[in-house]
Amino acid sequence: MQTLNIVIIAVYLASMLLFGWWGRRRTSGTSDYLVAGRRLGPFLYTGTMSALVLGGASTVGGVGLGYEYGISGLWLVTAIGVGVLLLSLLFAPTLQRLKIFTVSQMLTLRYGSEATQVSSIVMLAYTLMLAATSTGAYASIFVVLFGWDRWLSIVVGGGIVLVYAVVGGMWSITLADMAQFLIMTVGLFALMLPLSLAQAGGWSGLGQRLDAEFFDLGGMGLQSILTYFVVYTLGLLIGQDIWQRVFTARSPQVARWGGSAAGVYCILYGVAGAVIGMAAAVALPQIEVRDDVFATVASQLLPVGLGGMALAAAVAAMMSTASGALIAAATVARADVVPLVRGLLERRRTRRLDAAAAHAQAEADAAEAKDFEEDVDTNRWWVLGLGLFVLALAIAVPDVVAALTIAYDILVGGLLVAILGGLVWPRGTGAGAAWSMAAGTLGTLATMITLEVQAEERFAGVYANEPIYVGLAASVLVYTVVSLLTTPTHPSVLAAWRRRTVEGAPEEFVRSRHVVDHR
Secondary structure, three states: OOHHHHHHHHHHHHHHHHHHHHHHHOOOOHHHHHHHHHOEOHHHHHHHHHHHHOOHHHHHHHHHHHHHHHHHHHHHHHHHHHHHHHHHHHHHHHHHHHOOOOHHHHHHHHHOOHHHHHHHHHHHHHHHHHHHHHHHHHHHHHHHHHOOOHHHHHHHHHHHHHHHHHHHHHHHHHHHHHHHHHHHHHHHHHHHHHHHHHHOOHHHHHHHHOOHHHHOOOOOOHHHHHHHHHHHHHHHHHOHHHHHHHOOEOOHHHHHHHHHHHHHHHHHHHHHHHHHHHHHHHHOOOOOOHHHHHHHHHHHHOOOOHHHHHHHHHHHHHHHHHHHHHHHHHHHHHHHHHHHHHHHHHOOOHHHOOHHHHHHHHHHHHHHHHHHHHOHHHHHHHHHHHHHHHHHHHHHOOOOHHHHHHHHHHHHHHHHHHHHHHHHOOOOOHHHHHHHHHHHHHHHHHHHHHHHHHOOOOOOOOOOOHHHHHHHHHHHHHHHHHHHHOOOOOHHHHHHHHHHHHHOOOOOOOOOOOOOOOO
16 A cells, blocks of 8 residues: 555656756756746745745654644744745845855845854854754655665665756756645645644544643743744755755845745644644544654555655655755855965965055956856766765765754854844954954854763753753843954945945845955
């Protein structure tokens, strides 16, 4: 009976390969490959943003939380939806006008300082860990469904993602994400939600057979709910994988309202997942492992065939997150990390160049920027290389959640203030941003290590909330004080920034390796 479910998943996986061919036909330059030519309209943009942010944690994890905590299980995905809403309403139009590729480029434009490029190291680690975690998540479903070894599941599933991402870049990922968005919508809202509720006797059946705490929105505890908003909401505001999707919008209006629609969709997705978990608590009370609830509901409560569609929805959610994180990692590595490392090795000191040398360097950078824009094949090699690294990482390290948590903590505790400060506070300076990133990162890591040493349980410090809070506090304090004590950002830098954020960039900013530090 389960054969039909397996066939449906297999057909879905095979269809993913076609998206690589379709995307390749639409890709003629770096802009097409990395940000889909900045041409996505409302429908495509909403679908691809939703598919990106709703991964395994949202789909499998959200249902599992509903099974354990009831309606309170919605808070995880709700925190993600709120993050998308805030980003879309407050910052997405500004980011879309910049016509850039990475978060680090935004920092360089805003502050006129190369010191902020160290943020790219943290962003690269975050995107790689996110891709590896998502790869391991959908591989676990293949282990159960096909009976494969874990390494084979990673190679096959990850290989499919790698093929369409390498060949067609963001255009392939966009089409795949749209298909995944539709599958997720049908699988969760049209299949799992009504059918699982029917098995549990409807909403009235839930009320009669579940304890009152299952209907308490605060059932999982205020501390856990707050953690979701600190980690996921704030992380979504500054993640490279999320920003790169913002850059695909064809206009500021699409970025704002298409993203807002995605945020609302995410919140509804969270509510649906929690209710499905509650229905499973009634119909399948014997499940011991929370993360097994989704697959058990799909295989036991749904008719054969429809269960395959629901499982495909979970795989789709995880694959879309993995592919988005992979191309984000490749973009950061090539556009930011390589120039940063090269500059350190060459000990470049652009602030000390005289006018003639500065002009020559500017011309060289312009030529390099043109090569970057036209060289699609090099981008493909970067995606391939980092994709293979992600597969190896997912195979070698069965549980990379701890590493992803560390990356998330540094991302929020170390980089959030410098990034958002640059968007909302004109008095913020490059020195303030650089020192705040250092203080926030050190504060986060020091607190994490201290708690880890003191705790008896392994990874207790890693999963604690205190590191982010300490990092954020240190970052805010240092950013404010250093910015006020140092020379304001040069008026020419701010003027150029305002022109871009209000009128839009006349041409794409690819790399900003040549920055004159005005004093």
